[in-house]
Amino acid sequence: MKLIVGRPRPDFFYRCFPDGVETAELQCTGDPMDVMEGRKSFxxxxxxxxxxxxxxxxxxxxxxxxxxxxxxxxxxxxxxxxxxxxxxxxxxxxxxxxxxxxxxxxxxxxxxxxxx
Incomplete structure (x- = not known):
């Protein structure tokens, strides 16, 4: 069910951008496993x-x-x-x-x- 819904967790931004600064292309700089886990909230x-x-x-x-x-x-x-x-x-x-x-x-x- 988590894979189907794919709702991001409230801390998804900081999983994707651990330093708190987003890139110009909005490419995640965080650990890929953390980012994938951050999409499994619901x-x-x-x-x-x-x-x-x-x-x-x-x-x-x-x-x-x-x-x-x-x-x-x-x-x-x-x-x-x-x-x-x-x-x-x-x-x-x-x-x-x-x-x-x-x-x-x-x-x-x-x-x-x-x-x-």
Missing amino acids: PSGHSSCFTALWLCGRLRAVSRCRGSAARVLACLVPLMMALCVALSRSCDYHHHWQDILVGSTLGFTVAVFCYR
């Missing part, structure tokens, strides 16, 4: 929730037994870690927010499908 593949689903199933966090708050919180830890990774990708200018939203939605959908 969707982000860094946040997933399969671990959280698996943990909820193993701990029976959504069952009707009393005192399951600790189990639910244990299931939320992987989701919080995925959220932190997703936010860090945006803060580091490696992904646009749309890339992260679509990647997280896609990851959640595939994780639910595979888990079920």
Whole structure:
């Protein structure tokens, strides 16, 4: 999907021109592998929730037994870690927010499908 869409990352300019100065012909002077990787932004593949689903199933966090708050919180830890990774990708200018939203939605959908 990243190869088909080919949306540039927010830091693409500095991948293409590492010194911050563009050439007259607009020919990239950066590392060719970095430049190619800079064209693969959509969707982000860094946040997933399969671990959280698996943990909820193993701990029976959504069952009707009393005192399951600790189990639910244990299931939320992987989701919080995925959220932190997703936010860090945006803060580091490696992904646009749309890339992260679509990647997280896609990851959640595939994780639910595979888990079920």
